[in-house]
Amino acid sequence: MNRIEDSSRASSGLGRDRRNRRLVTIWSMAWGLAFTVVAFGIKRLEWSSEATLAGVIGTSILGLGTVVAYRRFLLETDELRRKIEVEALALAFGVGVFGGLSCWLLAVSGALATKDLAFVFVAMIFTHVLGILLGYRRYS
């Protein structure tokens, strides 16, 4: 409780919050860019296994940085914002795990035409954003 309390007070919903949010944006954009480049390299440029491995490791490091930055943002942000974010994360997690597994079952059974379930991750991101928007609306 102390860490959350101290960090909430320090953030004031202002300076530190803005800085943390900016860091999350920078890390996630860097990850998105790296992911796009690596996916393009693997699919279109037929990268060697060494280049692919280096690309995947680099992307994973940026992904880890994004997680750490987001965790810090969550711990240090204003308590209502934290609640909204956590509720949105729960919603996105539900869509990702349960929706994703349902789609996987459909794909295995042949009822779903595609076996590429990458759209589940996109659905998770959209659900998270939607959850945040709904949260701000609910508490205002």
Next chain:
Amino acid sequence: MKNRLKVLRAERDWTQADLAQRLEVSRQTVNAIEIGKYDPSLPLAFRISRLFRMPIEEIFDPETGL
């Protein structure tokens, strides 16, 4: 949970932004507490209590909902 935050704030002629700054939270948090949509954490409730120099139970009424 009902509370007297809006009344106490008005008595001091503070805006929501003023109160938010004193409590070191966002204005949205103050607004959500005032309209009863959000119950503050225990640390924040103690900060509110200290700010208004009143016991928590005189500011928040756990027996009543919206």
